[in-house]
Amino acid sequence: MTPEELSDFALELPSTTDDEAFGPGATVFKVEGKVFAILQDATHGGTAQITLKCEPDLALHLRDQYPAVGPGYHVNKRHWNTVLLDSTVPAPELREMVEHSYERVVAGLPKAVRERLRLQRG
Secondary structure, eight states: OOHHHHHHHHHTSTTEEEEOTTOTTEEEEEETTEEEEEEEOOOTTOOOEEEEEOOHHHHHHHHHHOTTEEEOTTSOTTTEEEEEOSSOSOHHHHHHHHHHHHHHHHHTSOHHHHHHHHHHHO
């Protein structure tokens, strides 16, 4: 998946907003003001990457399964993974990772907000 495709997918999730809170080149995706993804552009010839919240055991499993998945960059490494967008992680898996991150953040929101978002998702 390209960074643009990932961005479009993330923005389709209910109540998702994006901004460059950390500066140019790093798009931050939030649900109800809480960060669930950070998409970083390819810089200095590097590879674009996305940082996603993840259940700790699943985070370890994904790191073992895909060389492009590692501990979160500049975040809590137990609860976040950074995925290099080098085409080695299949697109369906990346979409699942984004949805999982979104759902992890939504789970920490007040019940009324969770219910509203659940209804919006259908």
